[in-house]
Amino acid sequence: MIRDITIGQYYPAQSRIHRLDPRVKIICTLLFLVSLFIQNSLLGYLVATLFLGCVIKFSKVPVKYIVKGLKPVVILLLFTVVMNLFLTRGGSTLVHFGIFTITESGLRTSVFMAVRLIYLVMGSSIMTFTTSPNGLTDGLEKLLYPLNKINVPVHEVAMMMSIALRFIPILLEETDKIMKAQMARGADFESGNIIQRAKAMVPILVPLFVSAFRRANDLAMAMEARCYHGGEGRTKMKPLKYKPGDFRAYIITMLYLVIIFMVGRFVPFRLWIF
Amino acid sequence: MDMIHAEELVYEYDKRDEEGNIIGTNRAIDGVDIDVTPGSFVAVLGHNGSGKSTLAKHMNAILVPTGGTMWVDGKDTRDPNELWNVRQSAGMVFQNPDNQIIGTVVEEDVGFGPENLGVPTDEIWKRVEDSLRAVGMIKYRNSSPNKLSGGQKQRVAIAGVIAMEPKCIVLDEPTAMLDPNGRREVIRAVEKLRKEKNVTVILITHYMEEVVDADQVFVMDDGHIVMHGTPREIFSRVDELKAYRMDVPQVTMLAEELRKRGLALPKGILRREELVEALCQLR
Numbered sequence: 001m002i003r004d005i006t007i008g009q010y011y012p013a014q015s016r017i018h019r020l021d022p023r024v025k026i027i028c029t030l031l032f033l034v035s036l037f038i039q040n041s042l043l044g045y046l047v048a049t050l051f052l053g054c055v056i057k058f059s060k061v062p063v064k065y066i067v068k069g070l071k072p073v074v075i076l077l078l079f080t081v082v083m084n085l086f087l088t089r090g091g092s093t094l095v096h097f098g099i100f101t102i103t104e105s106g107l108r109t110s111v112f113m114a115v116r117l118i119y120l121v122m123g124s125s126i127m128t129f130t131t132s133p134n135g136l137t138d139g140l141e142k143l144l145y146p147l148n149k150i151n152v153p154v155h156e157v158a159m160m161m162s163i164a165l166r167f168i169p170i171l172l173e174e175t176d177k178i179m180k181a182q183m184a185r186g187a188d189f190e191s192g193n194i195i196q197r198a199k200a201m202v203p204i205l206v207p208l209f210v211s212a213f214r215r216a217n218d219l220a221m222a223m224e225a226r227c228y229h230g231g232e233g234r235t236k237m238k239p240l241k242y243k244p245g246d247f248r249a250y251i252i253t254m255l256y257l258v259i260i261f262m263v264g265r266f267v268p269f270r271l272w273i274f
Numbered sequence: 275m276d277m278i279h280a281e282e283l284v285y286e287y288d289k290r291d292e293e294g295n296i297i298g299t300n301r302a303i304d305g306v307d308i309d310v311t312p313g314s315f316v317a318v319l320g321h322n323g324s325g326k327s328t329l330a331k332h333m334n335a336i337l338v339p340t341g342g343t344m345w346v347d348g349k350d351t352r353d354p355n356e357l358w359n360v361r362q363s364a365g366m367v368f369q370n371p372d373n374q375i376i377g378t379v380v381e382e383d384v385g386f387g388p389e390n391l392g393v394p395t396d397e398i399w400k401r402v403e404d405s406l407r408a409v410g411m412i413k414y415r416n417s418s419p420n421k422l423s424g425g426q427k428q429r430v431a432i433a434g435v436i437a438m439e440p441k442c443i444v445l446d447e448p449t450a451m452l453d454p455n456g457r458r459e460v461i462r463a464v465e466k467l468r469k470e471k472n473v474t475v476i477l478i479t480h481y482m483e484e485v486v487d488a489d490q491v492f493v494m495d496d497g498h499i500v501m502h503g504t505p506r507e508i509f510s511r512v513d514e515l516k517a518y519r520m521d522v523p524q525v526t527m528l529a530e531e532l533r534k535r536g537l538a539l540p541k542g543i544l545r546r547e548e549l550v551e552a553l554c555q556l557r
Contacts, residue, residue: 135377166378169420181450218373223365226376226387226434227358237385237398 011129017059018130022139028253029127035257036116036123039264042274045115047260052119052126061129068116069125077117084110091273104273111274124191133165142240155231167215174211178204275348277442277474278310278364284341285328302328304497305342310490312441315468317485317505320494321519329494330446332477334366341377346440362391365435369447371427380408380422380430381415387438398437405436408470409463425456429463436467442474443467447479457481482509482523486544493518510542525549526540 012018017025036048068076084106126172131139133236141158148154179189182203187199285303288296300326306397310316320326331337332344335351347363349356365387368374377383381402386399406412419427428448435443445464449457461484468475477484485491491508493501495518501508508515512522512530522530529543529552537556543549 075381136380150397162378163376166376166419170372215373218368221336222339222366222368222374223376223386225336225361225368226438227361227390228386229358229390233392234389235392235398237382237389237395239395248423 006059010132011061011065012132013060013130015058015130016061016069016245017055017126019245020130020249021240021242022131022135023143023240024242024246026136026139026143027247029124031253031257032123033120035260036119040112041264041267041269042271043267043269044264045112046261047256047263048055048119050058051256051260052122055126056122059126059130061126065129066122066125070121073117073121077114080117081110081114084113107170108273111230134162137161138238138240139164146209155234159231163219168210171208171212175208275312276309276345277312277347278307278308278316279345280308280332280339282307282342283329283332283339283344285325285332285337286340303332303339305498306494306497306499308492308499310324310442310474310476312474313472314489315487316477316490316492317488318476318478318492318494319482319485319520321480324494324518325497326478326494327446329361330366330444330476331478333364333442333444335360336366358391358507362438363440364442364444365438365440367428367431367435367445367448369450371424371431371451374431375419375427375434379415380411380417380419383419383430384434384437387434391438396430401437401439402433405433406430408436408467410435410466423456424452425459428452428456428460432460432463432467436471440473442476444476444478446478447480449475449484451480457484480520481519482526486523493520496517505544506542508542509544521556529550 017114032048032051039045056066085102085107086100088106088109089101089103090106091108093101093103094107095102128136135150140161141154144152179187183189187200187203189197192200279403281340283303283306284301286299286301289298289300292295304325306329308329317331318326328337329548332339332351333346335346337355338344338352344351345467346360349360349363351357351360375383376386385398388401393401398538402415403412406415408488409432411429411433414422414426414430419447422430425551426471432443432445432448443464448464451473452460464475464477465487467473477488479485486505488505490502490506492499493508493515500518501511501514509522509526523544525546525548526543529539533539533541537553539549539552539556543552
């Protein structure tokens with residue numbers, strides 16, 4: 001069970017979105033995030049909803065999965081909504097009792113803000129759901145490659161990321177083993193307050209670190225034995241290459257960006273306060 | 275030209291106390307001479323701490339000798355300009371299957387070596403396919419290495435080395451962490467490679483059963499080579515082997531005991547069939 005964990009929660013499927021070049025997905029996700037912030041109108045959000053809906057449909061990732069991805073941000077979401085709701089002033093007052101006042105623009109901002117945050121998380125999780133971790137590191141390496149000119153070790157960072165991804169399941173399994181070994185000798189990880197529990201973790205962390213360093217040492221030797229000497233003169237087994245579909249994806253996203261920009265500016269469309 | 279040739283090889287490292295002060299030197303390898311002819315299968319035996327792994331690391335220039343010289347395919351391992359050529363000529367497989375797999379997908383891991391050598395993309399795919407087929411792992415090309423058994427991981431590691439098209443493979447206790455099934459899998463894969471691709475194989479191990487087919491066996495103890503010969507010669511010297519804390523294959527042991535009890539069996543029986551044959555011919 002613990003072996004199946006993949007970081008970035010990749011959802012394997014055969015879809016048009018999965019087949020896109022990772023670079024396309026990274027850039028288009030960024031453009032989508034930008035699109036959420038350059039407009040602030042009901043119609044704009046409707047266009048964004050339509051776009052996001054289509055992408056989700058094409059990606060074949062179940063909506064349930066994507067909604068589940070929202071869980072970690074619920075607190076942040078509630079906090080933002082509440083703060084905006086009560087603290088934004090402007091327009092006529094809708095509700096007023098005691099020190100609490102809800103104004104028209106307060107309601108408007110908080111609702112839009114909530115939608116914006118939800119779409120932000122959904123948009124980026126679509127990217128991680130449809131791109132394998134390796135694809136993501138490859139895409140990032142390629143996109144950030146120009147930074148090499150100012151001495152940022154792009155290849156090394158990408159290599160580190162992919163090795164980390166490879167070792168996450170191994171280290172998790174090891175943690176599991178160490179915990180069981182400690183439990184067999186009477187260690188208690190479940191009772192006591194937070195501080196006591198944190199203290200109980202120390203005997204796990206120490207052997208885990210020692211073994212991680214040993215592994216790192218072995219791996220470095222194995223890599224050297226296989227002639228690894230940095231990114232220079234290295235070829236790729238799976239080089240990233242743009243396909244016609246990738247350009248179409250760029251064009252569609254650009255079109256979407258233009259539409260959402262125009263609609264937010266020039267189409268007067270209001271429903272009550274929104 | 276010898277594939278691997280060592281003369282008076284010495285490797286010393288500093289012994290340190292708790293504070294890291296040097297309190298002396300240890301000789302892990304002490305005056306070792308080795309010749310390995312191309313295409314042969316050579317086994318190096320020895321118990322823990324005998325220096326056999328240190329010797330293996332010299333063949334891949336992970337360690338360089340502090341005395342004497344090591345030539346791999348005619349290249350001196352101390353020459354920094356030849357470093358990558360040496361490593362390409364002599365591929366190395368290590369003990370721990372988890373700690374030598376770099377890719378998150380089997381085929382990507384096998385492609386890692388050729389990528390480092392700067393092999394063109396089409397050629398990499400061809401080599402990856404060939405080498406996965408050679409070790410019988412082509413079915414698993416798209417699997418995650420985490421889901422493979424130890425023996426399968428070790429076969430992937432061997433494929434990763436083969437993909438670099440080395441003239442010689444050094445296996446440093448590749449079966450030490452595997453169960454008997456995994457051990458058999460790996461040894462079978464190595465044998466197949468040797469026959470099909472005609473690569474030189476140097477197997478470092480402490481399992482006697484694995485060296486029965488070797489052309490030459492070296493036994494190491496305390497940094498020295500103490501015995502050298504064909505498996506049959508080595509295994510007929512049971513008492514000597516025991517003195518070096520080595521086990522002898524069960525069949526050889528049994529034959530030896532029977533011989534001591536007065537049965538007229540030949541020395542150095544290595545396989546079960548041989549023993550059966552010899553016993554049947556007794557009367």
